[in-house]
Amino acid sequence: MSQAKPRFSPAVVVRGALVPVLMIALWQGLSSSGMINPVVLPSPVAVVERWWAYLLPADPYDPAQSSWILWALSGEMLFDAWSSLYRVVLGFAVGAGLALPLGLAMGGNPRVYALFDPLMQVLRPIPPIAYIPLAILWFGLGNAPAIFLIAIGAFFPVLMNTIAGVRHVDGIYLRAARNLGAGRLTMFVRVILPAATPYILAGARIGIGTAFIVVIVSEMIAVNSGLGFRILEAREFMWSDKIIAGMFTIGLLGLAIDIAMNRLNNHLLRWHRGLEN
Amino acid sequence: MTPMLKTIADSLPTADTAPVQIRVRDVEKTFTVGPQKIVALQGIDLDIRRGEFVCLLGPSGCGKSTLLNAVAGFQPPTKGAVTVDGRTITAPGPDRGMVFQEYALFPWMTVAQNVAFGLEIKKMGKAEIAERVEWLLQKLHLQDFRNRYPKDLSGGMRQRVAIARVLALDSPILLMDEPFGALDALTRRTLQDELLRIWEEVGKTILFVTHSIEESIYLADRIIVMTYRPGTIKRDVRVDMPRPRDGAAPEFNRLKRELSQMVMEEQQRFSQDEIRSVTAD
Numbered sequence: 001m002s003q004a005k006p007r008f009s010p011a012v013v014v015r016g017a018l019v020p021v022l023m024i025a026l027w028q029g030l031s032s033s034g035m036i037n038p039v040v041l042p043s044p045v046a047v048v049e050r051w052w053a054y055l056l057p058a059d060p061y062d063p064a065q066s067s068w069i070l071w072a073l074s075g076e077m078l079f080d081a082w083s084s085l086y087r088v089v090l091g092f093a094v095g096a097g098l099a100l101p102l103g104l105a106m107g108g109n110p111r112v113y114a115l116f117d118p119l120m121q122v123l124r125p126i127p128p129i130a131y132i133p134l135a136i137l138w139f140g141l142g143n144a145p146a147i148f149l150i151a152i153g154a155f156f157p158v159l160m161n162t163i164a165g166v167r168h169v170d171g172i173y174l175r176a177a178r179n180l181g182a183g184r185l186t187m188f189v190r191v192i193l194p195a196a197t198p199y200i201l202a203g204a205r206i207g208i209g210t211a212f213i214v215v216i217v218s219e220m221i222a223v224n225s226g227l228g229f230r231i232l233e234a235r236e237f238m239w240s241d242k243i244i245a246g247m248f249t250i251g252l253l254g255l256a257i258d259i260a261m262n263r264l265n266n267h268l269l270r271w272h273r274g275l276e277n
Numbered sequence: 278m279t280p281m282l283k284t285i286a287d288s289l290p291t292a293d294t295a296p297v298q299i300r301v302r303d304v305e306k307t308f309t310v311g312p313q314k315i316v317a318l319q320g321i322d323l324d325i326r327r328g329e330f331v332c333l334l335g336p337s338g339c340g341k342s343t344l345l346n347a348v349a350g351f352q353p354p355t356k357g358a359v360t361v362d363g364r365t366i367t368a369p370g371p372d373r374g375m376v377f378q379e380y381a382l383f384p385w386m387t388v389a390q391n392v393a394f395g396l397e398i399k400k401m402g403k404a405e406i407a408e409r410v411e412w413l414l415q416k417l418h419l420q421d422f423r424n425r426y427p428k429d430l431s432g433g434m435r436q437r438v439a440i441a442r443v444l445a446l447d448s449p450i451l452l453m454d455e456p457f458g459a460l461d462a463l464t465r466r467t468l469q470d471e472l473l474r475i476w477e478e479v480g481k482t483i484l485f486v487t488h489s490i491e492e493s494i495y496l497a498d499r500i501i502v503m504t505y506r507p508g509t510i511k512r513d514v515r516v517d518m519p520r521p522r523d524g525a526a527p528e529f530n531r532l533k534r535e536l537s538q539m540v541m542e543e544q545q546r547f548s549q550d551e552i553r554s555v556t557a558d
Contacts, residue, residue, distance in 0.1 A: 176383070179370075179374065181371035181398045271386075
């Protein structure tokens with residue numbers, strides 16, 4: 001396509017930073033002018049300061065109490081990020097873990113499909129958020145309802161893509177495998193499942209994105225830790241700088257999850273034709 | 278190196294006296310496409326002896342691939358039967374290894390894994406699989422590519438892997454559906470020579486579909502020329518020239534001219550049919 005340029009040439013960096021720098025300058029200008037109440041819109045400097053304080057440990061380092069590493073990681077933000085990540089991973093594992101075998105069965109067997117499809121079509125349009133009242137009624141408060149909601153958010157994208165993936169396996173692979181003497185089980189495990197992985201992983205990526213949305217919402221309602229909880233808590237104290245610092249952290253965690261998924265994707269699909277760049 | 282595939286070529290004086298291995302009897306195959314009923318094959322009788330190299334030749338739509346698929350067991354005939362060593366064919370199986378024009382390699386497996394796959398299905402021991410895969414990779418000059426994925430191979434290399442994969446099965450019969458059709462001329466010739474070398478060494482029965490007249494003369498003991506719809510056997514031509522065959526030899530060219538005429542007659546019927554179907558719309 002375009003000529004090969006180094007990814008981080010000065011020109012590229014300047015062009016990429018231009019709009020964000022202008023935005024921040026405008027924001028700082030507005031705050032400094034005193035026209036806007038800092039409770040409504042804190043200055044970028046205040047947000048960065050708050051973010052840094054949120055990241056750092058609350059207590060001074062005391063070697064008698066704990067090791068240096070534990071102290072460095074004892075900040076409120078890292079604990080919140082860890083709580084949110086834990087819920088996303090666990091909820092996603094439950095949702096995708098149920099969706100994958102069901103999707104394989106529905107995609108591979110028309111009778112199973114006919115059995116489950118009507119129910120899935122009815123349940124699928126219900127947003128995971130709509131399960132919140134039921135989740136609290138069933139599981140009370142705490143991690144359980146949050147994980148239930150996240151699992152629902154991850155379940156349907158993985159399910160739908162797994163079904164599609166199994167159904168779109170190129171017939172030539174099935175013919176070649178039958179010719180080599182493959183039985184039903186070998187066909188499924190060694191041919192259909194790997195052939196469907198590009199679809200399944202695309203579904204997993206959508207699923208973990210949904211899980212990340214749901215974790216923030218469910219933390220605002222059902223638990224008292226995590227990034228979602230923290231920014232809602234900050235609102236009660238009118239700490240708008242902490243709200244924005246928290247949002248920024250949510251963005252960073254989302255980015256980290258996306259990069260990790262991308263790495264996993266590239267590794268699992270290293271054989272795939274679309275990944276030669 | 279000790280040969281790792283059963284060699285039957287030694288036990289056969291000539292292909293003429295070998296027992297019949299593939300027997301096609303009164304095979305008919307019809308397809309319904311919308312309101313139209315297409316007779317792809319009609320009244321096909323064909324005997325192929327063990328160790329013979331037979332080419333099915335004809336224009337598009339003459340049913341040569343349909344006949345191959347009937348022998349492979351992918352599409353059972355509407356009427357009649359195909360038997361291999363006396364057993365009627367009802368399903369595909371590893372006794373009739375197939376090489377497809379579109380390679381059909383499993384893209385998620387490396388070269389070595391593709392070659393080993395059929396042996397793993399056979400539940401062969403690990404050490405034995407490794408040994409045989411190694412031997413086949415050497416034989417097809419793939420040893421430097423064993424850990425590559427198919428996407429990183431050229432068309433010729435992919436087809437070598439596909440050939441190694443069916444040779445691994447050590448099936449008595451190889452079915453090849455225009456295997457070299459998508460390759461450039463030089464790669465094609467190289468693979469034709471390698472196929473002949475392997476065939477002479479291991480003595481498989483080969484049924485080879487092609488629409489290239491030259492390819493069929495270069496390779497085959499017998500060329501079966503097929504007619505366009507309904508697909509029947511137009512001529513069964515023996516090729517007695519010694520190998521390697523010289524494409525410039527007068528005998529080669531005489532046969533080429535003769536076959537070209539037969540194939541062109543069918544090609545014209547195919548073209549007229551195409552024009553008719555276009556003007557009918």
